[in-house]
Amino acid sequence: xxxxxxxxxxxxxxxxxxxxxVGVPTRSLSIAxxxxxxxxxxxxxxxxxxxxxxTEYGELLAYAWLHTEDPETxxxxxxxxxxxxxxxxxxxxxxxxxxxxxxxxxxxxERVLSLLDSTDVRILPRKSRGPQSPDQTSPAxxxxxxxxxxxxxxxxxxxxxxxxxxxxxxxxxxxNRIYHAAMRFDGQWTAWELEQSGGEESFEDFAVRFAxxxxxxxxxxxxxxxxxxxxxxx
Numbered sequence: 724x725x726x727x728x729x730x731x732x733x734x735x736x737x738x739x740x741x742x743x744x745v746g747v748p749t750r751s752l753s754i755a756x757x758x759x760x761x762x763x764x765x766x767x768x769x770x771x772x773x774x775x776x777x778t779e780y781g782e783l784l785a786y787a788w789l790h791t792e793d794p795e796t797x798x799x800x801x802x803x804x805x806x807x808x809x810x811x812x813x814x815x816x817x818x819x820x821x822x823x824x825x826x827x828x829x830x831x832x833e834r835v836l837s838l839l840d841s842t843d844v845r846i847l848p849r850k851s852r853g854p855q856s857p858d859q860t861s862p863a864x865x866x867x868x869x870x871x872x873x874x875x876x877x878x879x880x881x882x883x884x885x886x887x888x889x890x891x892x893x894x895x896x897x898x899n900r901i902y903h904a905a906m907r908f909d910g911q912w913t914a915w916e917l918e919q920s921g922g923e924e925s926f927e928d929f930a931v932r933f934a935x936x937x938x939x940x941x942x943x944x945x946x947x948x949x950x951x952x953x954x955x956x957x
Contacts, residue, residue, distance in 0.1 A: 724840050724917060732841035736896040740834040742790070745783065745824045749790035751894035752835055754878075756789050758871060759801055763789075768832065780821045781813035783828050794891050842899035843916035845870075846906060874902055881905045 742749045750756070757768075766772035767782040774782070788809045789797060800806040813821070868876070878889045878898050889898070906913050 724837075728837070729841040729915075732837050733900070736838055736842055736900055739894055739897075740838070741831065742835075744787040744790065744828060744831065747787055747791060749787055750892070752790070752839075753891050753893060753895060754871065754875060754898060755794065755890035757895055759789055759797065760786070762801060763806060767828075768836065770832075770836065776821060776825065777813050778810075780816065780825060781810035783825065784812055785809045794887070838896040839899075840917050842896045842903070844899060844903045844906070844913045845916045847912035847914050874898070877902055877905050 739751050742751050752768075760768060763785065765782045765785055766774060767779070767786045772779065772782075785806060788806065792800075797806070867873075875886065875889055878884065878893065878901060879886060881901055882889070882893070884893065903913055
């Protein structure tokens with residue numbers, strides 16, 4: 724994605740695209756529905772999934788179900804696997820209708836993926852400043868929250884929305900914009916997820932800081948160092 728494309732879709736992210744699927748109005752892709760798609764193993768958001776037309780249409784019906792059914796029913800179905808019943812309906816649909824719905828879906832999917840590609844961000848690990856004394860070193864038992872847990876918590880804090888609203892009603896791309904701004908305000912380093920070249924395992928000696936106070940304090944130290952350097956140069 725070029726910078727000009729990203730800038731365009733960043734501006735469009737506050738104006739949700741048409742989300743009608745198989746002729747039915749649906750909710751926008753949310754944190755919960757995106758996570759559910761991964762748990763269900765659906766590839767309907769992949770540009771080239773490599774599946775046959777009937778399978779692709781079955782996954783499209785599952786996507787539509789995921790964005791029209793009430794969240795409580797969805798949660799139960801994800802746990803017990805009953806959602807798979809939606810896949811079987813695809814074989815009962817006439818070929819002409821399938822082709823028309825899939826053509827419309829591919830256009831909708833491209834808009835959705837472009838919004839995701841332009842707004843998905845990650846926090847860059849950053850090196851700890853200076854040597855750490857034994858009491859500053861994190862115990863081996865300390866674990867960081869999952870990325871999705873951190874994102875939900877930040878969005879609830881920043882928007883005042885309930886957990887349900889953040890999970891099911893806030894479009895992913897709008898949540899990405901709010902999360903990105905909040906992380907930069909907290910002093911975190913952020914980068915585009917689309918340009919990620921390595922996993923977290925590549926940064927074993929780095930620490931990701933989630934605490935606003937610690938990040939802001941570090942940002943203040945850096946600003947103070949720059950001011951001191953300028954004075955010495957003068």
